[in-house]
Amino acid sequence: MVANRGYASTSAATRLKLIEAASDMLDEEGHPAFTVRRIAARAGVKPQLVHYYFRSMEDLVVTVFQRSSATYFRLHDEALSGPRPLHALWHLNCNLPEARRVMEYVALAKIYPRLREAMRETGENFRAIQVDLIERISAERGLVDAPMTAPALSALLSALARAMLIEGNVGMEEGHEGLRAFVEATLKIYEPD
Amino acid sequence: MVANRGYASTSAATRLKLIEAASDMLDEEGHPAFTVRRIAARAGVKPQLVHYYFRSMEDLVVTVFQRSSATYFRLHDEALSGPRPLHALWHLNCNLPEARRVMEYVALAKIYPRLREAMRETGENFRAIQVDLIERISAERGLVDAPMTAPALSALLSALARAMLIEGNVGMEEGHEGLRAFVEATLKIYEPD
DNA sequence: ATGACGACTGTACACCTGTCAAGTATGGCG
């Protein structure tokens, strides 16, 4: 009584299942769980299928990362088109699972050089977009007493969000509330209510 | 011709060699290289000695972390006793190998719960010390228009330093210069030249 | 000199890692 031999699922479907399983794995168990067998088990397929769809683990992790980035990009784009783009961006950085996952990618980047390269590239892209936005806002408002340069503000927003996520992971919370208040106050310079 | 049977080295010496090898390993190769055999090889001893001196890898990593913290504490204490403690602290956070190593500990903390616990504890201790310092400075200078609370400034200084180290690891630099300028300017409020 | 003890070695275990080669089933197309 062999179970399911009518290959109902297409290539794309199984491939996607693997990518999603890997993604969820990173969210819920972190980089140590990023292994062929555990990901396959979570996707409900045999481990060898991972290498059927991806040449190597490096291939898989890069693919997963790019999917993360694509999702993030959509939301990022959406957020930046809204009425208070910087506030929306800050909210994104703090709350999105794609942002939380970054720390796992950082850990995996030590093992997979091509992931590191991909992270640098997309990181720089996002920063460039944000710098453009901030400079545009500054120009529109005629901000001469901005507390920092546009690249610095972009870096600050992701740095603080990320650092708070890291510390939160370890169980530290002190100073976070004050930090959020500081960011809100800073953003108010660019985007008053 | 068996080589070195006169056990010249005492227990403490070999133990220390292992701790130092593990520490260096984290600096130079990162968390994936934190394994029994590679650490032993670097220390120039047989792998089995790791478990002779440490019950488990978790024991070792916690010990290594605590040594890191102790070293950091000494320099931290020293820096905070100087003429411009906040500037010195910022310099420490940006440049010390003990600070750079933190990201590796973060990665390892996903595997070793006791490391996580140790990190939370010492992290909170350092923050408490810094909060005290900042509040003292604020009181002395009668700062009423401080840009953020004391815990927030403490968190900000480590968050920004850490984030810049992470991004630097991946190869990103944009915004860092402006970020440093921002921190310098902020610190000038507390510690004018 | 004998025995205890601390430092270290030899050998081994069970498990997990990524990766590969060869085989089998399936649905669609001629």
Add this chain to the structure above:
DNA sequence: CGCCATACTTGACAGGTGTACAGTCGTCAT
């Protein structure tokens, strides 16, 4: 019908992981 590319399975590889435990050797106190 027979062919064939696609989707998947079987079985296995060489190497790595942490950990255990019984020995052996050297030093020192008795």
